[in-house]
Amino acid sequence: MEVKVIKTFKEAKQIWLGLEQEGHRRKVFRAVDEEQIGAKNMVAGVTIFEPGERCAAHSHPGSEEIDFVISGGCLAIDVTNNKQIRMEKNDFMWIPDGVEHIHYNDTEEPLVLLWCYAPPGQLPTK
Template sequence: MEIKVLDPFKDSNPSWLGLEDPDKNMVRKVFQLITPDNVGSKHMMAGLTVFEPGEASSLHNHDNSEELNVVIKGSGEVVDDRGNKRSFKENDYMFIPEGEFHQHVNNGDEPLWLLWCYSPQGQLPKD
């Protein structure tokens, strides 16, 4: 193994999530960078998700993984399955405990760039 420097827009496995039901506004572009297939990672998974204004993730969890989020650009809120909302802005960090249901929402007026990392490796939401 060797050290890798990666460009999220050139070296990732990009995918769109939420396209199957765009009326729910759960559309976002995901750039998976740190994965077993891409870099041979063993303990973590990481990437960048870009949400346009009004877009959100689905309410989801990662059963066996803790999650770290860093807001690179933009602002929004994270919502849990009890309806609690916490605002975040550029340069904020979020810690999401193992198994905690959450939803990221871009309620700002510019794109939201959210860096995410799961450890141990987890699965992306399917929608």
């Protein structure tokens, strides 16, 4: 194995989620996983949410997640504990194993969100 640079918008696996449900569409660029580069202990990528878009409530069973806002902002919703948290550019968020959460771009700008969870788990399907 060796160090690898992944060109996010050229080489990462592009996954468009939520196309069938209005307001749930987002562009996922999964750059780090076993399939892409042989990573066995983590999964990471970038998701872009246009204004008004969000993900469905989900968790990554058996995994902890961190998120980092590259640009834009969002309302992060901790569904499990019924809390809402404002995230802005340069903010990190830690999500414990099993906690259901939603990212909702309630701003006028695109949200670019870096995410990583370990150990690897399933990407949300909605």
